[in-house]
Amino acid sequence: MQLIMFKKLCLYNRNMNRITKKLKAPHKLLSIYFTAGYPKLEDTVEILKRLQDSDVDMVEIGLPYSDPLADGPTIQQSSTQALKNGISTKKLFAQIQDIRQHIEIPLIVMGYFNPMLQYGVSQFCKDVSDIGIDGLIMPDLPYDYWLEHHKDDYEHNNLKHIQLITPQTSKERILEIDKQSEDAFIYMVSSSSTTGSQIGFAQEQLDYFERIGSYNLQTPQIVGFGIKDNETFSQATSHAKGAIIGSAFIKMLSKRGLNGIDGFIKNIRQP
Amino acid sequence: MQLIMFKKLCLYNRNMNRITKKLKAPHKLLSIYFTAGYPKLEDTVEILKRLQDSDVDMVEIGLPYSDPLADGPTIQQSSTQALKNGISTKKLFAQIQDIRQHIEIPLIVMGYFNPMLQYGVSQFCKDVSDIGIDGLIMPDLPYDYWLEHHKDDYEHNNLKHIQLITPQTSKERILEIDKQSEDAFIYMVSSSSTTGSQIGFAQEQLDYFERIGSYNLQTPQIVGFGIKDNETFSQATSHAKGAIIGSAFIKMLSKRGLNGIDGFIKNIRQP
Amino acid sequence: MYNVNEKGFYGEFGGAFIPEMLKPNVDELRENYLKISESEDFQREFHQLLKDYVGRPTPLYFSKRLSEKYQTQIYLKREDLCHTGAHKVNNTIGQILLAQKLGKKRIIAETGAGQHGVATATVCALMGMPCVIYMGAIDIKRQAPNVARMKMLGAKVVAAESGSKTLKDATNEAIRDWINNPEDTHYIIGSVVGPHPFPDMVARFQSVISKEVMKQLKEQSHKSKPDYVLACVGGGSNAAGIYYDFLEDTEVGIIAVEAAGKGVSTGESAATSQLGRQGIIHGSKTLLMQNADGQITEPYSISAGLDYPGIGPMHAHLYASKRAEFISVTDDDAMQAGWELSQLEGIIPAIETAHAFAVFKERKFEPDDVVVINLSGRGDKDLNTYMEYFNL
Amino acid sequence: MYNVNEKGFYGEFGGAFIPEMLKPNVDELRENYLKISESEDFQREFHQLLKDYVGRPTPLYFSKRLSEKYQTQIYLKREDLCHTGAHKVNNTIGQILLAQKLGKKRIIAETGAGQHGVATATVCALMGMPCVIYMGAIDIKRQAPNVARMKMLGAKVVAAESGSKTLKDATNEAIRDWINNPEDTHYIIGSVVGPHPFPDMVARFQSVISKEVMKQLKEQSHKSKPDYVLACVGGGSNAAGIYYDFLEDTEVGIIAVEAAGKGVSTGESAATSQLGRQGIIHGSKTLLMQNADGQITEPYSISAGLDYPGIGPMHAHLYASKRAEFISVTDDDAMQAGWELSQLEGIIPAIETAHAFAVFKERKFEPDDVVVINLSGRGDKDLNTYMEYFNL
Ligand SMILES: Cc1ncc(COP(=O)(O)O)c(C=O)c1O
């Protein structure tokens, strides 16, 4: 019985991606990144539940990688710890196999391309889709390469490819990404930097948010990198549909553990 | 009164050098080398007295040098120690200033050329001669250089230049040295080596002694390097007029002190 | 056939698997590197510095005593005589000139053994440019003399404390720095690795080695080209340098020597071609050592410069296409070969380089074969290791 | 006028003040060294090895940044790029070939900093000859990397425990060894010191430096000869090498730099020309540091290679005749000059060499002057000293 229900749910997902749906919400979206298997190996599901309970809009589940070269020290360390704890691609998939029985908000897997490649790209897409994942962020899978080689795999599995743009990305390229991103969102990196390396926003970044805003893209943008509190969340979302918090959340987790989640999220929304 | 006697003695010396006289003795000569100022700074005179009392025929007083490159470790170390004790050219000359009041056997100063050069070669010759020294051995004052530059200084002061020869010295050169050595002796180095590095004599050396013997030189030869006991003394003097003991004597001194002198000398003469 | 194609691939290896944050930097480089580096001005300046500053051409030295011992004709390409002690400086001279033309004001680099770090710090001093070198915290400890050299040269040495704290992590840190400083900074990568165009660019700068060999061999031997060119492979830059002009001439055999560490199957090895699978490391698709899950595994070799879990995409292609013969050599065999070269020819090689010399014990050559071996670096930096190993 | 005469003297300096036991060896050498070393065969073999093995010609490098800083035209003669890291090998290559022609079967040498010991051990490995290196017990401790290198090269390193246990005592020990082994052994002395014909022989082998400078300067600068040649003086071999072909051309200024240690008048110095008097050391009449009694005194310098109480007789004559200008440089000024060269040009010099570079702070040159400085060696052996001094 349960299995049939689950399959139906999946079928439903294939028709209308949860990300697409969520983006239609009238409010500014708060998305949280966390590293699977951290602080403890079996924390993954519990964290997801608590995030949903705190009214987070969307979650990026980090699939830890030995060499996360787009990440700063906080996420690196959490990845190293998670790997030591025993996380692996298969282990994560097993942990979240039934996740859609508990979690309704959109879920995105964020990882690096090599583990996906070793798993088999098609198989990876199929398996995450079966679990109920809605999209993937693979920072080192370049947009053009994805377009040429893996777009089909994503589409067959109703997975969104979330593409990063940075202050250095040309307008031309942004417009092209906008066209290809369809009903997903664009991950707007607040500055050219690794995760966790920003301290608030400077005028430069605000100008950049505004510039992108002026392009009137069809795809909503969600800002990532450098958001850590109510102030930066407000700044980021004044020009974008939402914002992602990663390093600041991991730091909180490593200090206060899972019980800190609710307070942290509330603080972001309402200080 | 004393001074006048001393001067007369010197005058006598100038007429007939003590070395020349000693070489006419019928027996094989035993000459001893010791380092001035060793083991203690003020031992010099006492060692000379004891050597004469033990019936040694001739003594070489080593004037210590910082860089005695013709000497092996034993004599080097005694020189280093003597310099530390405070010996210097002037100090030695002061110590032995009145030596001819006590000592009648021939005395030779053995040293290196640089201290002599710094003292002034002429002055050095004059001063040692005034003291009553009969000859000089300066291993690093080459024969030809001496001939050209310093022969006169020696002759004016009735000082003998004692020239070394080695197994590698050519017959031609030996014959020339023989001619120039007049009433002194030739210092026949038992093998090409630094002092103290021989352990007894091999056939090679005995052959060399014999070869030199066969030249029928007018100048007597005294063998040095490698003589340390009755056996080597007998071997060396079977082909030469006498032999010099250096390192073995210094070793004895450093072990047994001045009281060992008489026994050591007796042992050489009569085991 | 064996060189890079217009998309930045060697066969199926290569490419530029980089985060979007790096794209402008890498694009700028890709669009300009050939235009600049092939220009007459650049070539003149580059070769002038190689001659007057680096000391090129390095000799091609016929090793009489090794040749007698192994009954073949062994020539040594003397990269050990380059300023700073290894071939690495050929590349850093090229890249610093390029960085200047691109208007860059700051240089970063990664280093393992410290040779590339020293070579980078050196050219930065020469050009008066600030320089930050990333180096694994563990390597900083085991390569103290090179750390001191970098500091003497005015470079800032930053310890990579992440991951295994060795070369791969230093590379990650350098890439992170580049991401964080996309406009004024050039990243001088130290081998034929990283995203396109790095492998091709570095190989071209190092190709001066094979060009010289070609000319020198004609003057010095009875053959106009070698029967074999032979080099150790860490990332693969010294190998790329000595292979380069012979890549398409299949009459010239190519031999690549990898570090087997304590033995290929001991779990402590860096023999990538034997132990690796296709994957992505530092922005390029190549062979690399990884677990089933695609996590990069930590290699091991006694030599810090071969202690890298990947190889350049050119080498992956040479391996896959069987154009090159791959041989792996244990720590012990390499150390013995270093000892032998020291005692027979009076040349103490870097331990990386010593691996290449161990081939003669493993593989026979014909008496008439001309084997040119890249003597990629000198052993001054490795004296401590040699002393401990041989109890000197 | 400034070179050696047929009796082995430079003015009143030189000669062969040796014990009779050394006469056959020294005579053999004196009678043969020119005949052999000037022969066509020898020259061909010598220059072949200098080219293919040592890496000559070494570059003459125009130092743009130093020239700008000191407002004159500064060229560096890059002996640091020689195999083994200093000019010393030019001489050891020459002497090992000579020893072979003389039928010698065993080599001995003295060493202070270890550079000459390494250069000797190297050529002995190359020629397969047994080799014993004498080194002061104290120097063995402070130059550990070079001791390791000598051992790697198969040399036996013997500690000189006599006297002050440094270079002069190592030289005494080597001379003693030669006395004890007069027939089969050649003593490769490491500088332009010792009895005639050593100073002349070593100077001739090193003169390849000035010959190259002459040729290179014509190609590279607007002048056909330098206004000044400049070098540090320990025994004086690198200086002799760069002065040699300019000795008689008094339009070329000659500058010699000695180590003042902590200061010429502190009692801890090695500034021989300032502190020395005429005397005899290691078989030659020259200037040397000695007390009133003619005992040789112990010099001091931070650099083990300048820590010698004498200078070669050629240099004593250049000093006495005022042909050369002598400048002395303290430890501190030398270390700062080494630092400056590292930071400005990316070249870490040996601390010996660094002394020569300190001259620019002390002495002005005209903007148009061409000053050629002998960069006699690289600083790899000195990293520990630099690290401690600069707290790196
Ligand atoms: C002397 C030497 N040879 C070889 C290597 C390996 O690098 P590559 O394979 O890029 O030549 C290194 C790296 O540090 C090195 O120092």
Ligand SMILES: Cc1ncc(COP(=O)(O)O)c(C=O)c1O
């Ligand atoms: C690099 C270097 N320069 C100079 C010297 C001093 O010797 P010389 O005066 O004979 O050139 C040494 C001696 O070890 C040295 O290693």
